[in-house]
Amino acid sequence: MNEIDEIRDKIDLVELINTHGVSLRKAGRNYVGFCPFHPNSRTPAFTVFPDTQSFYCFGCQASGTAFDFLMRKQGLDFPTALEQLAARAGVKLKPRTEQARAEDARRTKLLEINAAAAKYFNYVLRELKRGEPARAYVAHRAINDAMVDAFQLGYSLDDWGHLFTYLTEKKGYAPEDVEASGLAIHHENRGYYDRFRGRLIFPIRNAKGEVVGFGGRALGDGTPKYLNTPETLIYKKGELLYGLDLAREAIRVADCTVVVEGYIDVITAHQHGFRNVVAPLGTALTRGHVGLLKRLSHQVYLALDADAAGQRATLKGLNTLRESADEEGGHLVTTAQGAVRLESDVALRIIRMPEGRDPDEVIRSDPDLWQNLVTSAVPVMEFYLSAYTAGLDLTRPEDQRQALDRLLPLLKELDGTQQRVYIARIEHVVGIRAELILDLLKGKVDRPTNRRPAGKGQPDRVRPGIQVRAIPTPPPDDAPHPATSAEETEGRQPQRRPGSPTEAFLLTLALRHPTVEAAVEALLEASNLHQPALREIFGTGIEDLLENPIHKEIWRHYATLPIEWRPTNADDLTRWIDGLDEALRSTASALLAAHQRTAEDFRYRQEAEHCARSLRIEQVRRMQQHLLQRIKDEQDPRLHNDMLGRFSALTAFLATTTTPRRSSTYPDLRDTLGKE
Structure with a gap:
């Protein structure tokens, strides 16, 4: 018998559930009560089966063993629930390996450092004269003292080493541990310096309330506007939700989680009594987030901006969830009420925000309106219906x-x-x-493939009721334009090349598969997180990798299309290309012709990441050559040192980045492109 089975045998599930505030009464051989996982006060739908030591709710379908109950009731992960139930059952768990114990010690150290830093930041905001900019901003956003305490808001001084000195000299932590926590950055020439400077600080806690990272908002003209802790041993942004530790009980009681976009949105909601509100950390809702939330509730409401950008963000997040569900063997299903949920039992709904207003503004000005917006949230499919027919x-x-x-x-x-x-x-x-x-x-009706050119003045001959037309290309006035790359703003930049087969293949993948854009952005953003100096030199979009002017222009036309207007299949893509100018149309058509659909298409995101990594490495090497020449010629000591710093960052990037080897199982599809 293994440890899990032994614990399950020794735990009395009825007693465990009773000790967590659920009153159970005998009903034959079983026990019934009101479910702790969804609001119900009329019918006791929660049933415990002593014979099998399991439970099931006929109302919300929550089910499982003692482990499942504790994980869901307290929002715990399995290892934590295992430890608690082992202690309750008097079962001694097997000693952890030396490596596991070392990792535990490392994790504990990082948590200690983050806890000390959170207290430091909060003290600076509350007590120091130099914390006045943060106090003024907090007052401007109408955040009261209770919320400052609850969320432990703080301020990082506009100083290069104040926190680092405090943590190393006053608290005695090793510099490398402070760096590992994400609070300090090590520069080859300058040594250690604080990552967060001149920012309002939002401590980020896990579901247990431990500080695992920080988010910082620039209060001046600093960039980026928001800066988060990089990925560390304890900080995984795709698995964390801001405010979840404070929202957990309210989520469980309401059986509903409201997901907003920003830190302030969460704080304002909690301040006005809406305690079931959380926010992702600068990323769309992921399967990791859903896994976290489904332990507490069955309903997730997304509240994003009502403008075009907000709608695109909503679609992007939903598409990410759909794709991740597909990758893990899940799918979307409909509930009896017509909502849509993931197979993981989480129902998704969309809160339609008023035009030009975010949750923070709505809640502060009209809490009743916010409550009505939540109540009238639409199922996901209704949102898709609206977005795709707009x-x-x-x-x-x-x-x-x-x-x-x-x-x-x-x-x-x-x-x-x-x-x-x-x-x-x-x-x-x-x-x-x-x-x-x-x-x-069911595939009983064939879709038209290529439209036959109509005679002069005659419409296309297509099946009545299922005609097609080219996807409109003019973007809306508020559509974002790709940012100019840092190279182009340098004044003197390396010689641009006409592009390469790798670049052509990346563009083809991005046009054929909409999710490639997000995958490439995530890859490039991760590179910038590991080497922050790269952020000042290179961008994180596909357009920043393209060097052929025609390729850049094709992508510019595509990227400015609203997501709901983008081609969804090969026929739509062909028709969109037909609407481009002749030079762009010729190149785009050649790209598509060179890359036919193959059995390896399921690898398109990996192939795109491979291309993006290769192109970025080439850019870095050319920039190195460019900087090397400028360093030799530069007479200004300040500029000379700045360029040396950039050169070192580029060198470090190349030293830590390796291009994955080609697969021996699958052909490298880029070889099919030939030269332009």
């Missing part, structure tokens, strides 16, 4: 078909028996018969 004239057959092309992939991800729920809804909204939609889902 700007279309659904009285026109070609616009109907365009809407259907966007929505069909979503329908395919729903349970077969539940697809009819939204087939009927799409029939009502889009105006295409349910029978035709069902036939398309």
Whole structure:
């Protein structure tokens, strides 16, 4: 018998549940009570089965063993729940390995350093005269003292080494440990210096309330506006939600989690009594976040901005969840109420924010409006219906078909028996018969591939009711434009090259697969986090990797399209390319022709990351050569030292970055491109 089985046998589940505030009464051989995981006060749907030492709720479908109960009730991970139940059962766990004990000690040290830093930052904000900028900002955002205490807000002095000196000289921590915590950066020539300077500090805590990292908001003109702790042994931003430690009980009681975008949104919500509000740390909601939340509630509401950028962010986050669910063998299913949830039992809804207003502003000015917005949140599929039909004239057959092309992939991800729920809804909204939609889902109706050029003055000959038209290319006025690269603002930059097969392949992947853009951005951003000096030199977008002017222009046209207008399949992409100028159209068509769909297409994100890494390495090497020449010629000592620092950062990047070897199992698809 292993330790887990021994603990399960020795734990009385009825007693465990009773000690956590759930009153159970005997009902035959079993016990029943009101479920602690969702609001219910009429029907005792929570049942405990002593024979199998398991529980099940007929209301919210929560189920499991003592481990599952404790994890969900207290928001714990399995190792922590195992330790608590082992102590309760009197079971001695096997000694951990030497490596595990060393990692535990390292983790404890980093937690100690972060806790000391959080107290330091909070003291600076509250007590020091130099903390006045932070106090003024907190007052401006109408954050009261209770919230300053609850969230332990702080301020980092605009000083290069004040915190580092405090932690090493006053508290006695080793410099390398302070660096490992993410609070200090080590420079080859300058030594250690503080990562956070002149910023309002938001300590980031895990579900147990331990400070694992920090977020800092610049109070002046500093960039970036928000700066977070880099990934460390204890800080994994994709697995953390800001405010979860304070929101946990409210989430459990309400059986609902509201996810907003920023730190201030969370603090303002808690200040006004909305305690079930949390925020991701500068990233879209991930499967890691969902795994964290599903231990506490079954419903997740996303509250993002109502403008075009906010809608694109919402779509991006939802698409990430859909893709990660697919990768892990999950899928979307519909509930009896018509909402959409992941197979992990988390229902997703969208809170529609008023135009130009964020949760912080709405809650401060009108708490009742915020409550109404949460109450009227729409299911995910309703959001998709609205987003994917926006700007279309659904009285026109070609616009109907365009809407259907966007929505069909979503329908395919729903349970077969539940697809009819939204087939009927799409029939009502889009105006295409349910029978035709069902036939398309089953592949009984062929989609038109290439449109035959119509005669002069004659419309295209396509099937009635499922006509297609080119995706409109003009972007909205508020669409973001790709930023100019740092190289182009340097004044004197390395000679630009006309592009390479690797660059061409990356662009092709990005056009064919919308998720490539996010994957490349994440890769480049990670490089900048490990080497912060690179942020000042290189950007983190696909456009920053492209050197062929035509490639850059093609991507500029594509990137400025709202997400809901972007091509969703090969036919749409071909039609979009047909609408480009002749020079761009010729190059884009050649790229697509060179890269046909193959059996290895499931590797497209890995291939894109491989290309991006190779292109960035080439950029770094050329920039090194450029800087080396300038260092030789530069007479100004300040500029000379600055360029030396950049050169060192580039050298460190190359020393720690290796290009993955080519797979011996799959062909390198870039070889099929040839030279331009």
